[in-house]
Amino acid sequence: AAPAAVVDAGFHGGIGIAYAxxxxxxxxxxxxxxxxxCIGHAGGALNPPTPLVLxxxxxxxxxxxxxxxxxKLGSERYPLVDPVRGLCTTIGQSILAGDLRxxxxxxxxxxxxxxxxxxxxxxxxxxxxxxxxxIRWSETARASDFVLxxxxxxxxxxxxxxxxxxxxxxxxxxxxVLPILHDDTRPGREIFAGLAQACGVGEYFQFTSxxxxxxxxxxxxxxxxxxxxxxxxxTGVALPPRTGEPAIPLDGGKIALASDVWERAGLGRVPxxxxxxxxxxxxxxxxxxxxxxxxxxxxxxxxAQGAAEAGLDLDAVQMNAxxxxxxGIVDGEIVELxxxxxxxxVRVETTPYxxxxxxxxxxxxxxxxxxxxxxxxxxxxxxxxxxTPLRWDPLTGAALTQENAVRVEKIAAREDNSD
Numbered sequence: 001a002a003p004a005a006v007v008d009a010g011f012h013g014g015i016g017i018a019y020a021x022x023x024x025x026x027x028x029x030x031x032x033x034x035x036x037x038c039i040g041h042a043g044g045a046l047n048p049p050t051p052l053v054l055x056x057x058x059x060x061x062x063x064x065x066x067x068x069x070x071x072k073l074g075s076e077r078y079p080l081v082d083p084v085r086g087l088c089t090t091i092g093q094s095i096l097a098g099d100l101r102x103x104x105x106x107x108x109x110x111x112x113x114x115x116x117x118x119x120x121x122x123x124x125x126x127x128x129x130x131x132x133x134x135i136r137w138s139e140t141a142r143a144s145d146f147v148l149x150x151x152x153x154x155x156x157x158x159x160x161x162x163x164x165x166x167x168x169x170x171x172x173x174x175x176x177v178l179p180i181l182h183d184d185t186r187p188g189r190e191i192f193a194g195l196a197q198a199c200g201v202g203e204y205f206q207f208t209s210x211x212x213x214x215x216x217x218x219x220x221x222x223x224x225x226x227x228x229x230x231x232x233x234x235t236g237v238a239l240p241p242r243t244g245e246p247a248i249p250l251d252g253g254k255i256a257l258a259s260d261v262w263e264r265a266g267l268g269r270v271p272x273x274x275x276x277x278x279x280x281x282x283x284x285x286x287x288x289x290x291x292x293x294x295x296x297x298x299x300x301x302x303x304a305q306g307a308a309e310a311g312l313d314l315d316a317v318q319m320n321a322x323x324x325x326x327x328g329i330v331d332g333e334i335v336e337l338x339x340x341x342x343x344x345x346v347r348v349e350t351t352p353y354x355x356x357x358x359x360x361x362x363x364x365x366x367x368x369x370x371x372x373x374x375x376x377x378x379x380x381x382x383x384x385x386x387x388t389p390l391r392w393d394p395l396t397g398a399a400l401t402q403e404n405a406v407r408v409e410k411i412a413a414r415e416d417n418s419d
Contacts, residue, residue, distance in 0.1 A: 002036045004043025017089070017398035018288075021274035027262070028271040034255050039246050046242040052162045052169060052235065054216040057207060065204040073100070078397040079265050089114045090397045092123045092390075102129035104195070106188070107150070111139035115399045116341070117383055119390035133191055148195075149185040154178045156187050159209055160216045160227075167239040171217060172232040173224075266395050277391075280405035285359045287337065287406050289384030292362065303364040313347060315381030318360040319408070321350040329410060336409045337382055341389065344382040345411070359406060 009015045009029045016022050038044025057064075072086025073094050081087045092114065094100040103124075111121050117139060124130055124143050132144040141147045150156075158174035180187075186194075193205040214224045220235040227233050248255055258269040280286050292312075307314035317337070319329065329335060331350045336343050337359065346361075354360055361382050388404040 002044075003038040003041035005036055006038050006043075006045045007032050007036075017393075017396075017400065018402040020277040020393060020400060020403065022398065023393070023396045024267065024271045024274055027267075031255075031257055031271065034257070040242075040244050042243055047244065047246050049165055049167050049242060050239050052171070052237060052239065054160065054162070054171070055219040057212060057215045062207050062211070063203050065201065074397050078395070080262075080267075080396060087397045089399045090392065092120060093392060093397075095123050095126050101127060102131075103127055104131045104133065105140055105144075106133045107135075109134075109138045109140045111143055112383065112385075115401070116385050116388055116390045118386075133188065148191050149182070150188045150191065151180055151182075151185045152178075155180045155185075157209060159213045167242055169235045169237040169239055170232055171220075171222070171227070171235060173213070173227045175228060175231070277400060277403045278405050280357065284405040284407050286357060286402060287361060287382070287384070287387050287404050288358050288402050289361045289363045303362065307362075313349065314362050314364060315379070316347040316349045317382065318349045318351050318354050320354045320356040320358075321352045323356045324348060324350045327408065327410070329408070334380070334411060336411060337387065337406045338409055339387040339404065339406045341387045341404075344386060345380055346382050347380055359408070 007029050009026050015026045015029070019025075033039060033045050036044065040047050071083040072081075074087030074090035075081040075083040077090060077093065078087065081090075088108070088110070091100060091103065091110070095103075111117060111124060114120055121139065121143055124140065129146075130140075130144045131146045131148065132138065132141040133148045133150055134141055135150045135152050137147075154177045156174075157176045161172050161174050162168070163170055163172075189209060193202070196202050196205045210224065213227075217224060217227060217233070217235075220233075220237070222233045222235070247253070250256065260269065263269045278286075293306075293310075304314050321331075324330070329348055329350075331348065333348050334345055335348055336345050361384055363384050385401060387406050388401055391400045391403065392398070393400055
């Protein structure tokens with residue numbers, strides 16, 4: 001089938017940050033695609049999209065801030081991390097080292113999503129100042145000194161946008177659908193302008209949303225009022241196709257199957273096998289997680305609504321049906337997941353489609369993240385990282401989010417059960 005064939009590295013699962021060998025796995029997949037000759041071919045791995053470049057504010061009218069020259073967090077500890085983008089999960093190491101004393105978090109949740117929640121919340125408490133900007137009362141927001149509530153996307157005038165992921169020359173204008181519903185919320189742009197003013201750099205934010213939007217579409221001769229009214233416009237820019245000879249941003253313009261850069265970082269000239277850090281023993285399971293079709297990794301509320309509409313229990317875990325039957329566990333039964341990290345009561349959904357060595361849980365925080373009720377009982381459910389110790393991969397800084405092992409205990413088999 002090559003070149004109309006591709007191995008997709010995916011987004012969740014074992015690729016990326018889940019295991020000690022995830023980086024090598026992703027690297028090997030990329031090299032398989034190279035050997036297939038599928039890069040730049042229809043049906044194969046298309047070339048990266050070419051972004052549509054929008055116009056900028058006139059520097060004669062509006063001051064332009066200097067570009068920070070220091071490397072982003074993570075890139076100094078880990079040579080393979082992009083110095084322009086950094087690696088957000090390594091801020092925990094910077095906090096522990098005393099290099100980071102204040103943090104502004106925007107639309108992210110390190111208190112639940114960057115690693116073990118209990119460990120991360122403890123790390124965040126070491127900061128002198130923690131500010132969260134979000135639309136929801138997240139774990140990080142609850143631990144913050146100040147919370148600046150943003151408006152939801154339906155209430156926000158988000159200005160000019162481009163079509164992401166494809167070579168598309170159209171622009172669109174994202175008008176607010178609803179008026180701002182709460183007096184104590186502010187649009188994100190207004191929040192950032194206020195923070196800039198408080199930090200002594202307000203001179204760089206002396207423009208309105210319309211000033212920015214008009215500057216962005218000016219190079220294409222698009223009238224901003226007409227764009228707002230219609231919702232979209234074609235810039236007429238000819239963007240290249242995503243097929244054809246790829247442009248390789250490496251020395252010599254070629255992909256290297258054997259790499260000195262990777263070797264210097266300690267990962268070998270070619271991909272090699274690295275055993276998982278944790279190998280569940282007899283009677284143990286690996287706790288894995290991911291987003292099901294109805295879920296959003298940014299909002300438990302939306303995930304819960306999607307689960308209800310699908311007739312599913314967001315806080316249930318899934319277990320291989322044959323393994324469950326062998327253990328005498330029936331569909332819908334409440335059991336406990338146990339490890340050195342604690343105990344969590346969960347409801348089991350059995351399925352024939354899950355690997356027998358795994359227990360699957362939602363990516364949405366649950367169980368411990370809600371605390372205990374008035375009687376001291378913990379809510380049903382388990383967070384995806386509740387049984388994963390806090391770690392950073394020594395070579396890549398990855399969080400190793402699924403390097404764990406749990407056992408399943410039947411509650412009815414315990415003498416202390418009174419339910």
